[in-house]
Amino acid sequence: MLEASASDRLPTQADVVVIGGGVVGCAIARELSRYRLSVVVLERAPDVAMGTSKANSGILHAGFDAEPGTWKARLNVRGARLYREISEDLGIPRRRVGSLVVAQDADQLATLEELRLRGIENGLTGLALWGRDELLAHEPNLSPELVGALWAPMAAIVCPFTATFAFAENAIRNGARIVTECAVTGIEVVDNRVTAVKTSLGRIATSYVVNAAGVHSGEVALMAGDDSFTITPRRGEYVLFDHSVGDLVRSVVFPTPTKLSKGILVAPTVHGNVFIGPNASDIEDLEDHETTRHGFAEIISGARRVVPNLPLGNAITEFAGIRAVAGKDFVIGLSPVTGGLVHAAGIQSPGLTAAPAIAETIVEYLGEAGLKLVPNPAFTPINPVRPKFVDMSIGERARLIAADPLYGRIICRCESITEGEIVAAIQAPCGARTMDGVKRRVRAGMGRCQGGFCGPRVTAIIARELGVAVTEVCKDSAGSWLYLPRSETVSAEPNHA
Amino acid sequence: MHEFHYDVVTIGGGPAGMAAALSAKDAGAKQVLIIERDRELGGILQQCIHNGFGLRRFDKELTGPGYAHRYIEMVKQAGIDVWLDSTVLSADPGGIITSVSPDKGMRVVTCAATVYSMGCRERTRGAIRIPGSRPAGVLTAGAAQRMVNMEGYSPGRNVVIVGSGDIGLIMARRMSLEGAHVKAVFEIMPYSNGLNRNIVQCLEDFDIPLHLSHSVVAVHGEDHVTGITVAKVDAKLNPIAGTEFDMDCDCLLLSVGLIPENELGRAHALEIDPVTGGAVVDQFRRTNMSGFFAAGNVLHVHDLVDWVSQEAEIAGRSAALHALGKLPKVNVFRSVAAGDGIRYVVPQKLSPPGGRPTVRFFMRATQPMGASVVQLHADGQIVWESNHPVVKPSEMIVADIPWKKIGAAREISFTVAPAPEEPESRDAPQAEEAL
Ligand SMILES: Cc1cc2nc3c(=O)[nH]c(=O)nc-3n(C[C@H](O)[C@H](O)[C@H](O)COP(=O)(O)OP(=O)(O)OC[C@H]3O[C@@H](n4cnc5c(N)ncnc54)[C@H](O)[C@@H]3O)c2cc1C
Numbered sequence: 001m002l003e004a005s006a007s008d009r010l011p012t013q014a015d016v017v018v019i020g021g022g023v024v025g026c027a028i029a030r031e032l033s034r035y036r037l038s039v040v041v042l043e044r045a046p047d048v049a050m051g052t053s054k055a056n057s058g059i060l061h062a063g064f065d066a067e068p069g070t071w072k073a074r075l076n077v078r079g080a081r082l083y084r085e086i087s088e089d090l091g092i093p094r095r096r097v098g099s100l101v102v103a104q105d106a107d108q109l110a111t112l113e114e115l116r117l118r119g120i121e122n123g124l125t126g127l128a129l130w131g132r133d134e135l136l137a138h139e140p141n142l143s144p145e146l147v148g149a150l151w152a153p154m155a156a157i158v159c160p161f162t163a164t165f166a167f168a169e170n171a172i173r174n175g176a177r178i179v180t181e182c183a184v185t186g187i188e189v190v191d192n193r194v195t196a197v198k199t200s201l202g203r204i205a206t207s208y209v210v211n212a213a214g215v216h217s218g219e220v221a222l223m224a225g226d227d228s229f230t231i232t233p234r235r236g237e238y239v240l241f242d243h244s245v246g247d248l249v250r251s252v253v254f255p256t257p258t259k260l261s262k263g264i265l266v267a268p269t270v271h272g273n274v275f276i277g278p279n280a281s282d283i284e285d286l287e288d289h290e291t292t293r294h295g296f297a298e299i300i301s302g303a304r305r306v307v308p309n310l311p312l313g314n315a316i317t318e319f320a321g322i323r324a325v326a327g328k329d330f331v332i333g334l335s336p337v338t339g340g341l342v343h344a345a346g347i348q349s350p351g352l353t354a355a356p357a358i359a360e361t362i363v364e365y366l367g368e369a370g371l372k373l374v375p376n377p378a379f380t381p382i383n384p385v386r387p388k389f390v391d392m393s394i395g396e397r398a399r400l401i402a403a404d405p406l407y408g409r410i411i412c413r414c415e416s417i418t419e420g421e422i423v424a425a426i427q428a429p430c431g432a433r434t435m436d437g438v439k440r441r442v443r444a445g446m447g448r449c450q451g452g453f454c455g456p457r458v459t460a461i462i463a464r465e466l467g468v469a470v471t472e473v474c475k476d477s478a479g480s481w482l483y484l485p486r487s488e489t490v491s492a493e494p495n496h497a
Numbered sequence: 498m499h500e501f502h503y504d505v506v507t508i509g510g511g512p513a514g515m516a517a518a519l520s521a522k523d524a525g526a527k528q529v530l531i532i533e534r535d536r537e538l539g540g541i542l543q544q545c546i547h548n549g550f551g552l553r554r555f556d557k558e559l560t561g562p563g564y565a566h567r568y569i570e571m572v573k574q575a576g577i578d579v580w581l582d583s584t585v586l587s588a589d590p591g592g593i594i595t596s597v598s599p600d601k602g603m604r605v606v607t608c609a610a611t612v613y614s615m616g617c618r619e620r621t622r623g624a625i626r627i628p629g630s631r632p633a634g635v636l637t638a639g640a641a642q643r644m645v646n647m648e649g650y651s652p653g654r655n656v657v658i659v660g661s662g663d664i665g666l667i668m669a670r671r672m673s674l675e676g677a678h679v680k681a682v683f684e685i686m687p688y689s690n691g692l693n694r695n696i697v698q699c700l701e702d703f704d705i706p707l708h709l710s711h712s713v714v715a716v717h718g719e720d721h722v723t724g725i726t727v728a729k730v731d732a733k734l735n736p737i738a739g740t741e742f743d744m745d746c747d748c749l750l751l752s753v754g755l756i757p758e759n760e761l762g763r764a765h766a767l768e769i770d771p772v773t774g775g776a777v778v779d780q781f782r783r784t785n786m787s788g789f790f791a792a793g794n795v796l797h798v799h800d801l802v803d804w805v806s807q808e809a810e811i812a813g814r815s816a817a818l819h820a821l822g823k824l825p826k827v828n829v830f831r832s833v834a835a836g837d838g839i840r841y842v843v844p845q846k847l848s849p850p851g852g853r854p855t856v857r858f859f860m861r862a863t864q865p866m867g868a869s870v871v872q873l874h875a876d877g878q879i880v881w882e883s884n885h886p887v888v889k890p891s892e893m894i895v896a897d898i899p900w901k902k903i904g905a906a907r908e909i910s911f912t913v914a915p916a917p918e919e920p921e922s923r924d925a926p927q928a929e930e931a932l
Contacts, residue, residue: 239626244763291628293714293736317623319631394595398603405599410534410584414760419599450621452637456644470650475633479720482633483650486675 009179010201014040016366017197018210019184019220021048023160023355024344025212026167026178031359032366033174036374041168041176042199044183046478047437048430049164051214053352054440055238055289055321057278058160058269059252061350062099062152064119064127065262071330073122075354075361082356083158089382090166092158093270099155099252102135102146102306108256112150115257119152126153141248143308155252157270160352161440165430166383167355172429174379180433181478184213187224187341194224194340208340208371210362215286215324217331217345226337231346233286234323236278237295242448243272245311253306262349264302271415271443276303276310278321291318316448323348332358334365342366386424390416411461412454414447419461426465433466435459436476459483500605503528503578504820505813506594507612508585508761511540513793514614515568516806517813521612522575524817529577530606532596534584538572539565540616542802544643547667549694553803564802580604588613588761592788609820610788612812613762613776617794619664620754622716627659629716632723638664638752642671651675653748657725658682659713661689661696663800663891665752670699672750679703680744683711683727685734688865690754690891692800712736713749722749755798762786772841773797779830779848780856782812783819790816797843797859800893804859811857825849831909836874838863838913840890847909850900860894860911868916873898875906884916 016032018025021043032039043050060080066073087094103109112129119127130149136142168178179201186198187209196205213220218231241248246268255263261280268274279298296318303310326346335341342365344358351358367373387400389407400420401408407420425432425441432438435445438458445451445458459482463470474480504526507514510533518529537543542550545561552558555567572579583598592608619637634653641652642664656672658665661684669679682700687710689696700707708727714736715726724745728736757775759767768777768785775796776784782792792812793805818824830846840863847856860871869888873881873896880902888894894913903909 240623244760287719290630290715293628296626296628313624315623315626316621318626318628394603394605397597401597401599401602408597408599408602409582410586410597413534413584413758416586448621449618450623452619452621452640455636455640456648460648470648475720477720480633481721483644483652484654486645486649486651 010182010199011040011177011204013205014038015206016208016210016371017042017204017206018212020212020214021168021178021180022051022053022212022214023049023164023167023352024347024358026164026171027355027359028210028212028344028362029171029176030167031363033171033176034376034379036376039176040204041178042182042184043178043180046181046434046474048168048178049161049440050476052321052324053160053164055319056160056352057265057267058157059267060156060158060353062119062124062155063122064115064124064152065257066122068118068121071332072350075357076350077123079354079357080154086356087158090170091383091385092163092166094156094158095270096154096156097251097268098151098153099254100135101150101254101256102142103148103256104146109148111256112148115150127151139249139251139253141307141309142253143306157252157268159270163352165441168430169428170383173383174376178430184220189224189338192339194338208366208369210342210344212344215322217324217343221335221343221345224335224338224341226335226341228336229326229331229346232325233283234325235281235283235288235320236323237291237299237320238275238277238318239296239299239315240273240275240317241311242314242316245314246272246274248274248307248311255306264299266303266307289320289322291320317450332361334369340369342369387421389418389421411457412444412447414449415443417442417444422458422461423465426462434474434476435482438462503530503606503608505610505612505816506530506532506606506608507614508532508588509540509614509616510538510579511614511616511793512542512565512568512802512805513809514612515572516809517612517614517792517816518577519571519575520810520813521817522577524814526817526820530580531572531577532580532583532585536582538569538579544646546646550802553801554806585761587764590765590786610790610816612816613789613791613795614793614809615758615761615795617755617757617798620756622751625753627713627716630718632716632718632721634722634747635716635749638668638750641750642668645671645675651677653677655680655746656748656750657744657746658750658752660684660751660753661691661707662752662754663691663695665750666691666695666699668750669705670703673703679705680746681705682707683713684709685712685730692891714741716749722747725749755794757795757798759795770841770845773843777845778843779846780844781815781824781848781851782808783815788819797841800891804893831907834910836910836912839911842911855897855899858896858898858911860896862888862890862894862913865889866913866915869913870916871896871911871913873902874910874912875903876908888913
């Protein structure tokens with residue numbers, strides 16, 4: 001991909017360097033942008049939201065399943081509350097759909113009662129135990145063999161990509177910088193204190209480093225000589241269904257959890273699709289996103305116990321996300337070894353929910369470690385609203401197209417996404433530079449044809465807007481080229497990569 | 498906002514939409530409109546630069562654009578209005594069609610009759626759940642075809658094709674001509690889903706191996722695809738352990754089926770045939786939604802464009818008659834069943850005959866067979882049959898049935914079975930237009 005020279009992109013000094021542009025790193029950058037600080041997020045992928053933040057269940061969990069007193073419990077409940085306002089301010093699609101934990105027998109009903117009590121201990125109100133009839137009236141497609149459920153009305157769903165992009169965009173609007181395609185390769189430590197971060201693009205001097213590197217947070221800690229935790233990657237696979245079967249369930253439906261996992265859920269997405277998953281398998285490789293036949297079989301049979309008639313013919317895609325497991329709880333706080341290093345590590349579920357609360361906590365720790373927190377008077381908590389053609393009335397559409405005709409050309413027919421929206425997503429702060437970047441920001445290619453129709457068109461738009469050749473447009477990562485010049489051209493230009 | 502009124506509107510300006518609009522005009526509709534989202538008419542034909550179109554319709558082997566061009570000229574001559582670069586967002590009961598385009602903005606059209614002619618889309622990797630990583634370089638054959646033929650880019654140099662549908666076979670040849678190495682075509686079924694002529698001209702002539710009863714069990718590569726793992730499958734289509742092997746490639750093209758694009762109808766109560774994925778229609782190509790007709794790949798996936806044009810002529814004419822108030826209203830239909838050996842029949846139901854002596858049925862067999870006999874059963878009696886040297890799911894069976902054979906029968910079904918020893922032909926299919 002064409003870039004300005006490395007030195008233009010990477011500052012030589014920053015007050016705080018955040019390593020990792022997932023939802024956690026971006027939420028932290030946004031929280032830091034409330035203060036007069038130079039903040040730089042370093043992300044090694046070509047876009048933010050390329051790690052765990054792009055492949056998860058998208059649920060704002062109610063917060064009854066974590067052990068009382070843990071980070072998970074506290075930050076889940078607080079994070080879910082923060083999203084109520086943040087999603088409005090930042091334009092993160094969020095829907096309060098409620099969640100159900102369903103029971104198959106009397107033993108499981110007893111577990112539900114334990115969960116309810118734990119929820120109360122975690123500060124939740126409104127949890128209710130439902131009988132079979134109430135459950136089936138709410139969710140007619142569930143198995144009639146189920147005997148009851150725990151209802152959590154406050155559970156919500158969000159778009160996990162938009163959440164990450166929105167935090168990133170707001171951070172940038174408030175002065176933070178996000179440098180993509182910049183891998184952290186080392187951390188300089190002098191007298192047990194962080195002094196600089198070494199990257200693939202050069203060195204940044206800094207006294208404060210936040211480790212939000214997801215599954216790689218263990219490696220990042222080691223770069224600063226901190227071996228206080230390690231990360232075990234645990235993969236979860238999903239099958240996603242088209243919105244034509246979006247009414248399969250109204251709420252997020254969990255089976256009763258076991259000691260090992262929350263089980264296979266059946267849940268709506270905020271955009272009207274439905275998914276089943278995830279399973280949980282420990283893997284060797286931190287980046288092993290492969291889906292497996294065995295995994296599909298596991299999630300399909302798990303989901304069938306809850307919803308016997310799965311619309312398998314309407315599956316549109318399968319994917320896998322990787323949980324960064326550091327033990328039972330998140331690793332949050334000052335490094336026990338190296339001064340100036342703060343961890344937001346091992347952020348497995350409910351990390352998406354907890355992200356804004358994690359951000360607050362990390363900023364408190366930075367303050368404790370000596371970072372001066374002077375309020376940024378120019379801070380704006382709000383992102384401007386970008387038009388969404390599909391949600392508009394006919395009159396609004398007419399006015400929009402009159403102002404910018406590109407909003408009158410539908411590029412993605414499955415999701416009715418216009419060229420205007422795609423161009424805006426590319427031009428925005430922290431804008432899209434890849435096919436998947438466009439897809440995750442505006443959903444072009446997210447529908448039932450999975451880009452079969454709009455793919456070539458979106459490629460051409462990206463090339464035009466970024467001023468690069470079609471052959472330079474990538475799917476997601478730097479090596480994920482899509483098209484080569486045709487052979488005649490190749491023989492004329494043998495050196496083209 | 499502007500409002501427009503037309504007698505007949507076709508949604509989609511591919512071969513079906515153009516033929517329907519032309520025959521609607523012929524049948525007396527005064528104001529006819531084609532709405533097309535692309536910048537030119539012709540639909541998928543415009544990217545099909547190979548030969549093989551029009552043998553039946555024009556008695557000539559044309560390229561896709563060549564076939565489209567003939568229709569585009571006819572549409573111009575006929576005084577049919579055409580809106581290009583215009584996407585239909587909704588088509589509501591009562592004939593209210595909302596479209597959008599960059600230069601004209603939102604336009605609402607009311608019309609007396611609508612013909613659905615939106616074509617189909619390709620089945621994707623997700624729909625058939627191929628496991629593995631999700632790198633770049635895995636795409637549907639049709640998307641690749643557009644990129645190569647219309648935009649002038651190539652999706653790779655070492656190509657493997659999954660599925661032996663016609664687009665896959667055509668792309669095997671296209672990529673070979675582009676200088677790519679097409680290493681193999683893998684088909685999960687024990688037979689090919691493409692036309693025989695395509696297997697010969699696109700694979701055999703280029704020495705590209707076709708592996709039947711094989712399935713891709715994993716895709717490899719983190720950024721860009723680097724290879725796949727393939728295995729043999731058993732009779733239930735499950736991979737057989739121990740038969741796996743790897744093959745390197747930098748491009749995986751999928752040709753694993755086409756799905757009628759009926760989202761506009763699904764938004765309402767359009768009755769869909771679960772087998773074809775298209776609307777349930779009578780011999781007039783009339784759907785259960787009053788004033789809505791359907792033709793072409795949006796109704797059922799055809800293997801030859803010639804059949805699409807013919808079917809669309811029926812739908813266009815019916816739409817015109819409906820607009821003119823001349824198409825008899827019916828509430829009771831007789832259904833036509835797909836019996837043994839037949840996967841589907843279109844039309845799926847019959848209303849009272851409309852003046853013509855015969856009615857044409859399109860059918861597909863469930864599996865390949867040698868010499869076979871297709872039979873029509875009416876109230877338990879075999880009233881018509883025709884012999885075929887071979888029958889394949891990929892090649893449409895076309896039957897023109899005289900109404901007098903159907904008579905007043907209530908139970909109507911088609912079957913196909915291996916032919917008895919000495920076949921004796923009674924009614925061979927006729928080429929004349931039937932309704
Ligand atoms: C299957 C599954 C389901 C889940 N469901 C939910 C849910 O429903 N609700 C919920 O609240 N949570 C859920 N979670 C958890 C949630 O997804 C995660 O907690 C959250 O996304 C973690 O965000 P992160 O920013 O820590 O990590 P990531 O998103 O992985 O971000 C880390 C980033 O750091 C970058 N990076 C790493 N090393 C370097 C380096 N050396 N230099 C530069 N950059 C680097 C990576 O490229 C990556 O972009 C789920 C998780 C999984 C796996």
